[in-house]
Amino acid sequence: MKTLKKTLFAGAAAAALFAASPVLAACELKIGVVGGLSGATAQWGLALKGAAEYLAAEANAAGGGGLKVGNELCKISTIAVDSKATAEGAAAAANQLVSQNVKFILGPVVTPEATGIKPIALRNKLLVFQNSFAKDAIGPRWPLVFHEGPGPSVWADSIVKVAKTKFNIKSVVLVAPNDQGGTDITSVDIEAYKANGIEASEEFYQRGNPNFAAVVARVLAKNPDTVDTSSTAPGDAGVLVKQLRQAGFTGTIGRLGGPATDEILRVAGGPDVLKNFYWYENVPLEDPNIRAIADDYKKLMGTAPPENTMLYLWVGVGRLLFQAISNAGTITDTEKVAEVLRKLPINDKNLGKGRWTGKSFFGIQQEVSFPFGIGLIVDGKVQPILRAEVPEVD
């Protein structure tokens, strides 16, 4: 009788424990990663891929070994597909991920990719977190597409103000590819320059053109005191800067586009070549709390983090997405996850407090905006990244 009581008690205790704590089941949360992992935009794609793998490792190492979703612990895996920074590449990548039952996608990064992935996301109810700077990066037509921000509508004005004061800018020519990835962002940037009393115009080139000599000649004919490399791919921007300097351009160089300073420095030949340079930086990198991500990455992944600072932003939005999945208690119902996500406060343990933006610019409040950075090189010396809070644009 005593033995029976003991057995019953042990059984009841085990059942109670079973009910109270999540269990390791065969639950697998697959996160798709879509980005240009090769070619001129590889630096951005690799930062995204690195962030996704780090996020998975972080979640898998925490707690009981996975993300708590309802009553289950879900092991997170990532599937990365190279979209080669093209619309058709991103669409093909998304379709491939759909065939593998992927419901959540981090990426893509550039506008042509975003254009390619949105219809697939809409048709298959994929929850996509992408980074494009297009004017229609997100919108009410794509309720499950979120934006890793902030985009230029949020930060361009703040950076132009700092650059104008620092370098006494009076005229600028923006150089960008002649697709939506270039035309959209330059139109937003130009508005910001003009609003600050700076004469601004644009020059476009065919994406994939490795030689800017003729474009440079055209730019210099306008005699600007500043050239903004806008959303040129990192590798291309380095060539553009090098050829500008070879042509005798001594003015300021700017970059109100995706940050690529390391690659520009490498290809162009160092800070002395850039001399006076300003750029949008994804995060205020001087913050030790943000830098801690890099240390943790090294510890967890056993290798150095990807070079591009886009890594940090992807980590921030990835954690937010995981939180929403966990709170919604589902790894299949993306609409439910999106609903939870929209209401989540933005307060990352490393990136700090952010805001939901996008209502006034995109017509939908689905842009995650963390504090950003303003990078400066003055007289060939790299300055500490300035911190900029997200302005109240919405």
Place this chain on the structure above:
Amino acid sequence: MTGFVSAGLIGISLGAQYALLALGFTLIFGILGVVNFAHGGFYVLGGYAAYSCVAFLGMPYPLAVIVAMFATGALGYVFELFVVERVVDDHLATLMLTLGLYLMIGTGVQAVFGPESPQFSFPITGTLRFGGFYIPLENLVVLAVCLVAIGAVYFLMYRTDLGRGLRALADNRAVAATQGLRPKLLFPLAFALSCGLAGLTGALVTPILSLGPLVGEPVLAMAFLTVILGGFGSIVGATVAAFLVGLIEAYSVVYLGGSKGALALFVLVLIVLIVKPSGLFGKEARGA
């Protein structure tokens, strides 16, 4: 006027790069009848070979360029001998094989060196200025090497027994073979020469522009365009067309804008092909 002359100088610089590339591309077609889709891959390999020699072996850059040229040439020789030679008369097969090789080269280079551009700079910096015009010194070096290479190829093809043999094979393989010429010996040599030229271009041009596993794609497209314009298989045509393409690109970009520059080139090629389907210097049909 300053802008006009500057655009002309840019066009000549571009033309020199395109000529180096197109020369090898057209040689292969002229002699073997093979459209070498791996040409851009050998350009990439030339760049990485020179970069490796400088960065890892500490070689002086000029020596690295020579090593890169011979290394890519040797690889081309082996590829022709063991792969292309077996199906050399099957245009579709050679097209697929060379395309496959290009993909393998791109993927292989990416696996070894990673997708980002390494730091690979031309050792000579500075810009030559006179009045309102300018030309970077590195472009002058490329132009000089290009002229030497064109001269060497002309000498080889028109003043040596090897060149005569290659031209005889290009003209009529069956008749040439009855005269004792051996395609299996000469074809790999021609392929090596072509790939060596692509490697030389890659070693010279990538430190001026940028080096990456996929930089061969636009280069291949431009070489293809040049060779079509000049006339497939014509060395003179490829050279003239390369400078023509460079000049048109420079002038159209400077005066019409970056987007319309590319369009102007394709419109020109279309017009030429409508008026003269064999290209500027092409023959109506190959004899091989």
